[in-house]
Amino acid sequence: MEQCILQIALDTPLDFCFDYRWTGAPGASLPLVGQLALVPFGRREVAGVIVALAEKTEVPLDKLKDVLAVRAQLAPLSDTWLALCAFAADYYQRPLGEVMVPGLPKNLRASKTTSLDRALKKLGKALPGHDATPAAVPILNAAQQAAADAIADGVGFSPSLLYGVTGSGKTEVYLQAAAQLLAQHGAQPNPAQILILVPEINLTPQLEGNVRARFPGLAVVTLHSGLAEGERLTHWLAAHLGQARIVLGTRLAILASLPHLRLIIIDEEHDPSYKQQEGLRYSARDLAVWRAHQLGIPIVLGSATPSLETWQHAQSGRYRKLELRERAVKDAVLPTVRLIDMERDKPTEGITSFLISALKLRLERGEQSLLFLNRRGYAPVIACDACGWISNCTRCTAFMVLHKPDRRLRCHHCGLEHRVPRACPTCGNIDIQPLGRGTQRIEESLTNIFPEARITRIDADSTRRKGSAQAAFATVHRGEIDILIGTQMVAKGHDFQNLTLVGVINPDTALFSQDYRAGERLFAQLMQVAGRAGRVARKEGGSPSEVLIQTRYPQHPLYAAVMAHDYDRFASALLAERQQAALPPFIYQALLRAEAKELKTGLDFLQFAATCLAHPGITINDPIPMTMTRVANVDRAQLLVESASRPALQAFLKRWIMVLRATKTRARWSLEVDPVDI
Ligand code: ADP
Ligand code: ZN
Ligand code: ZN
Secondary structure (H helix, E strand, O other): EEEEEEEEHHHHHHOOOOEEEEEEOOOOOOOOOOOEEEEEOOOEEEEEEEEEEOOOOOOOOOOOOOOEEEOOOOOOOOHHHHHHHHHHHHHHHOOHHHHOOOOHHHHOOOOOHHHHHHHHHHOOOOOOOOOOOOOOOOOHHHHHHHHHHHOOOOOOOOEEEEEEEOOHHHHHHHHHHHHHHHHHHOOOOOOOOEEEOOOOOOHHHHHHHHHHHHHHOOEEEEEEOOOHHHHHHHHHHHHOOOOOOEEEEOHHHHHOOOOOOEEEEEEOOOOHEEOOOOOOOEEEHHHHHHHHHHHHEEHHHHHEOHHHHHHHHHHOOEEEEEEEEEOOOOOOEEEEEEEEEOOOOOOOEEEEEHEEEEHHHHHHHHHEEEEEOOOOOOEEEEEOOOOOOEEEOOOOOOEEEEEOOOOOEOOOOOOOOEEEEOOOOOOHHHHHEEEEOHHHHHHHHHHHHOOOEEEEEEEOOOOOOHHHHHHHHHHHHHOOOOOEEEEEEHOOOOOOOOOOEEEEOOOOOHHOOOOOOOOHHHHHHHHHHHOOOOOOOOOOOOOOOEEEEEEEEOOOOHHHHHHHHOOOHHHHHHHHHHHHOOOOOOOOOEEEEEEEEEHHHHHHHHHHHHHOOOOOOEEEOOOOOEEEEEEEOOEEEEEEEEEOOHHHHHHHHHHHHHHHHHHOOOOOOEEEEEEOOO
């Protein structure tokens, strides 16, 4: 009989691996590190990853349980994959099993192996490429060519920032760099794999189409949360077995097993959706850079408005800066950005007369317009003038939002909803009024102003059904829509062909936000949404596309930078401010959050946490209630810790979390490293 002890990482809140006994027939080969194993855990059977083989264990023999099965039919996960997970667990202060296991497809972790065996059999016949004729490859302009060459020729770990204005043809650079690299490393036995990360696949199906059309002979798979379990399993396996040559995925794809990974591309690297906001709160962008470094391969971070972190690395020379200053399509030019002073041109129903004329002009010319307003619903609040009643959520520090089409008041934070009251619940006044404007209200106003126009709204409410967002965008692309109204969902990535006007309804609130990143985000959003206009050649003698921003603060420097399309200057100014104020990226932060029925419980825990350890080189701020203190009847508080040294912060966090884990409290707490929402 062959026997050994396996150390297995399981998805539990406990920060250690578990020992199990494995017994095999005489002469059987031992399990391998990186293989999956099914084990009993409590009353359940769960799957975990074998991280080590041992000869002995400290678990008493009568407590030691047997491994139920080892998934020997599946090639083990590589050492580099295990090391990536170990790094993430260590850096984000989470249990190893929690990093490794939940990201594996459910069908891989199931007790029964029917799905796995079936999928393996299917893949045994090798994943088919698509036999279409390859799409015509555009000839790159000089700047694109230089960028693509620089990426493909990168030796070892070579990070680049592809800094290109909207419409400069970054996608084309990715595709041709990828093609060059695949040509260099295409030969058997280990043909190269390429990982392309995007913020959202469902909103931008264009890219997937482009990739498939460009590489018709190659297996291209997607990895994102919208996949059905069966698809997820085959796609994941295709990546793991090295058959998928291009993997196109959202943030979760950064933890995929890719044994022959040779290039990582991160499109729109500044996008907040690369940050996971619960559980393992990782930054896919940061892990991607680590992974490229670990493997000694090139990585490209592309954006028209890079994150300040990335920008700083490019300025300091750590990342190579590849610039595309012009739009790729001949005669397509960046739109002219203008501000409409709302103090002078008083809006009716939220829209200024200047914007109305501009919309009218587009309708006459048969061109499309886009109105951007980052607030869904009809009105953010309703109120009673007579007694001052206001539609507060009873469970959150937030207002209930009016959703007029369904006649509901809805809390966007806890999901509570009820019917719109006919009269003020406090004084009975029947004249209760919506205050402020969301996308539904703008849609209503526009329908009144332009009854003949074809208007559509795209936001989280209008696109609840699966596939409905894609269908809505398709109508815009087909030219069946004159005016599109939407939230940030419409701002990203779309290559609209006939859009010549972008109106921004009310961006001012972000100027005065407490969140120090609000300015950076607003700037990126405005540049992105502005980038939807004027993407095709301007007609002869035609006027350039326009972006009209309605504001009460036309003097604000942020808007001046947007008007000048001047990210460089804006970023440099912001970086200088951040340095002065000792904010990231000049300082490293971690945030401890605590939630409880009563605020005091959380604050007490944080108070203890603030004082429980000596902390030279670390600044521990005061525990404070979060700005939106109450959500779904739970009070939330936070404690920010900072250090000028990342290693010092990491060392502190390691000791700290041990103490915190051993602390009894009724508060639910979590630690986030490199928080983005403070
Ligand atoms: P970005 O991602 O930088 O905003 P895209 O990759 O969407 O820009 O490209 C914008 C448009 O330019 C697309 O329609 C694309 O097909 C076109 N394009 C890109 N490169 C070239 C080129 N070298 N010649 C002609 N058109 C190009
Ligand atoms: Zn009232
Ligand atoms: Zn609520």
